């Protein structure tokens with residue numbers, strides 16, 4: 001079975017699990033066309049333009065049956081499957097194309113380690129991941145807060161690409177979806193503790209749910225700014241209020 005077919009089967013399964021039956025049936029149509037006629041063109045064109053697959057986001061507001069934590073994790077799995085489906089539809093039988101895109105996913109930087117083994121040995125102290133943990137920070141008193149959802153999104157962005165590559169190699173994508181939905185990801189509990197601890201040590205409050213802040217809850221200032229914390233590994237995991245730039249090195253982020 002081609003990776004393209006496995007990707008469509010997994011997308012359909014995921015969409016059924018999160019209660020998105022209409023989206024699931026669109027994917028089923030593409031799958032049947034591929035199986036009966038070897039035709040992937042329908043799947044390919046459905047990524048372009050308005051109200052297409054590119055607009056599909058797993059979200060509670062779309063009526064999907066997921067918790068906030070599941071939304072962060074399965075949402076990341078789904079966007080990765082969209083990426084695979086879109087590119088593999090170019091030529092689903094071309095195994096070089098498969099390898100190219102799997103390698104692209106495998107090349108995604110990870111700080112928290114290479115899940116599912118969650119090995120903590122990292123090659124350099126300079127790697128940083130994704131967009132960092134998004135926080136709101138008061139420009140006047142430096143009060144900072146983020147939400148559990150932001151922490152989960154940060155972790156999922158870091159860990160899911162590695163999980164996906166392992167699952168592709170084991171031809172086990174459906175099981176990955178089930179494990180992610182069940183929250184059964186090896187090492188994630190430890191990773192979560194590390195991230196939360198690092199946030200605590202930098203005096204970043206972690207709220208249960210996200211809410212927009214017009215004013216700083218500590219000093220009432222109206223100058224709240226979005227700020228990102230990168231997790232980096234040096235003498236242990238640290239949060240740094242900087243982003244690593246390969247040409248300029250570490251730079252402060254204020255925007």
Ligand SMILES: [Zn+2]
Nearest residue numbers: 138141216219
């Ligand atoms: Zn303040």
